Amino acid sequence: MTDAYVALEGGHVVEARGRAPGTARGELVFTTAYTGYEESLTDPSYEEQVLTFAYPLIGNYGVRPERFESDRVHPRAAIARELTDDVAAWLTEEGVPAVDHLDTRDLVTDVREQGAMKCGVAVGDDVTPEDALAELDACEPMGAHTDIGAQVSVPDPVVHNEGGDGETVALVDCGAKQSIVDSLVARDATVHVLPYDATASMVDAVDPDILFVSNGPGDPANFEAAAELVDTFVGELPIAGICLGQQIVARALGGTTEKMDFGHRGVNQPVLDEASGRVVMTTQNHGYTVEDPGDVLDVTQRNVNDDTPEGLDSDELDIITRQYHPEANPGPHDSLDFFDDVLGLADGRRAPMVADD
Incomplete structure (x- = not known):
């Protein structure tokens, strides 16, 4: 042995x-x-x-x-x-x-x-x-890995489904799962995957309908370039985020984040949508969470187990983020409609979450 x-x-x-x-x-x-x-x-x-x-x-x-x-x-x-x-x-x-x-x-x-x-x-x-x-x-410690984005991000822009009939998404790759790209492409979006340290001019060159900040590892405080993009384009473009992306968006708009004791990692995390009363089971993988969303974002979903924020929204600024992974593979798939909501931000087609019949 x-x-x-x-x-x-x-x-x-x-x-x-x-x-x-x-x-x-x-x-x-x-x-x-x-x-x-x-x-x-x-x-x-x-x-x-x-x-x-x-x-x-x-x-x-x-x-x-x-x-x-x-x-x-x-x-x-x-x-x-x-x-x-x-x-x-x-x-x-x-x-x-x-x-x-x-x-x-x-x-x-x-x-x-x-x-x-x-x-x-x-x-x-x-x-x-x-x-x-x-x-x-x-x-x-995790917070000391200030270059962690470079370890997981594409070094140069990559485009998926170029010429698609749907919306154009600028996906800031802070460690994006392939399932996020696949979920957007399945809805005929053209997805431009940009490096974690992309500049505003790189986003402008894509001329996107939506700015999307991905999941990724480590402390959100170490993704300053992505936060600067959110700050630059808020109010000009709809903005979405998943997992680390939610934390980055919150920090960019005046919120704070904190390290959790042991995080959420698994496929059985229950999330309550406060408006509809619906609970969905979710896949999660994160060790940091939003402590205070600030004055711009509303907490719309919370973890049933520990009350941490799972969804942040701003109707006025067209922002929607989720702490969990709606694109989870192999499942559950309770929240896949998140991607319809994200793409719907481009022309006001987002539908509110409603309880199942």
Whole structure:
């Protein structure tokens, strides 16, 4: 058995079975999702993190690239109670360390009680606990990764569905999932994916109907260029945002954000729409949240579990943002109509959320 060690903030070292070799460090977080491990592992929002799966068996339906949300695995390492050989082989090819045969229940409990923490991982035939501790010592907090946008964003503009009959969207790529692009293209929008540090002139060159700020990893305070775009175009263009995008929009318009204890990561987060009384189940992956939306934005949706803001709107300025992922794959799909609302901002076609019959 290949040696493997996970060093936790505070110095405790957990022994495990190595499944993909290497050393890594990052913020230890967990997801409660039963399915969607391919989507989670390729989600750019997990950049600089070590992902623990709360569900015990990961890999029971194989690995298929058509399910990927980006072109690579983003967590620095993966931890599970048991990984199948398919997933272990995939992570080995990706150069991402992976371990299993440890009690992930304990890890999840630690994160829930102590908050997301720094950790180090070492996997190999001759690694020692000291190797994992060395990675832990070198680990930085998430807020210190000021260049994290450059790690996940396109370096140059990319266009999807050029010449489509629908609206033109300028998507600021702070770590966008492919499903966001696919959801817009499925509605015949032309999507111009712009770098996370795009300038106002780059947006002007696209001549968009809508400015859309994507999801992504890390502290929203480190995405100043995206916030400046929101500040520049507010009142001139409709603006939308998902996940990190909601936090960036809020900060740009006078709101504040804060780091959560352990975040929301999974496919079972209930969200209440306050106007309709409808509750939808959502997929989420974020460690920061909007603390105060400021005076411009109204909180229209809240998390049922902890009352954090899940939706921000401004009818006057044509702004709509969501903290969760309406485009979630493999699901749930309760909130896919968000994209119809976003595109409807371009000509006032947005429909209010109503309760199901």
